[in-house]
Amino acid sequence: MGVDWPAFLLVVGVMFVVPGPDFALVLRHAGYGGAVRWAVGGGIVSGLCVHATAAALGISALLAASAEAFTVVKVLGAAYLVYLGVAALLAARRSGAAPTVAELAPCGRASAYRRGLLCNVLNPKAVLTFTSLLPQFMPDGRHPLAQTALMSGVVVGVGLAYWTVVLVAIGALARVLSRARVRRVIDRVAGGSLIVLGVHLLGTPL
Structure with a gap:
């Protein structure tokens, strides 16, 4: 009996649509700016590629089976989310227009990419997604x-498609989202959400 691809794709799609860190x-x-947004998405x-590779090689299963190692990942992931949340709240307190791509590049793009990469890699929920x-x-x-390896690749493909749609949609609203007042609201909402998610992750048995 082969993989029930329609059911698998439906579950994976729901997994991505539900908002998270x-x-x-x-x-x-x-x-x-577009370059920074796409750098975050690329990260x-x-x-996801890191998790897919780890799952294909059996590393994710070993990590999930080790309570100590998994706890370390959980604590690191929660601390990083809280850090990102606090940084966003501090940014919301600053006045003035949103920084331009020129002001953020090249370190802005590299930093944005690292944030996206670490946010996903240090999320133990992602590990459990591939192992369960x-x-x-x-x-x-x-x-x-x-x-x-095949199923992990499909998850990455769905994730790539999903984030492409999200980033294109955000790009269409870029003029509004780049306004200083709107950015402050976004920073507050995103910062608070990241902190709540980090605290929740730390206190949730996995």
Whole structure:
């Protein structure tokens, strides 16, 4: 029996549509210019590639099976989300227009990419997604490594498509989102959301 691809794609799609730390981070960078926004998205997708590779090689399963290692990832992930949230709230207190791409580049793009990458890689929920979701759809009698690699690649592909749509949609609203007053509101909302998600992650048994 093969993979139930329609059901698998539906579950994966719902997983991406439900807002989480990655979406809050993208929202926080919504008014910083196209290059910076796409750098954040690229970092998030790169993080998915890291998780997909780890799942295909069995590293994610080993990490999830080790309570100590998983706790370390959880604490680091929660601390990083709180850090990003506090940084956003501090940015909201500053006055003036939103920084331009020229003011942020090249360090702005590199920093944005690292934020997206670390936000995704240090999210233990992403680890559990690959270690708990994929086995549910794994067909019997197939090579586990090849099948895991294929399904992980599909997850990355769906993620790439989803974030492309999100970033294009945000780009269409760039003129509004780049206004100083709107940016301050976004920073407050995204910053508060990241802090809440970080605290929730730290206090949730995984």
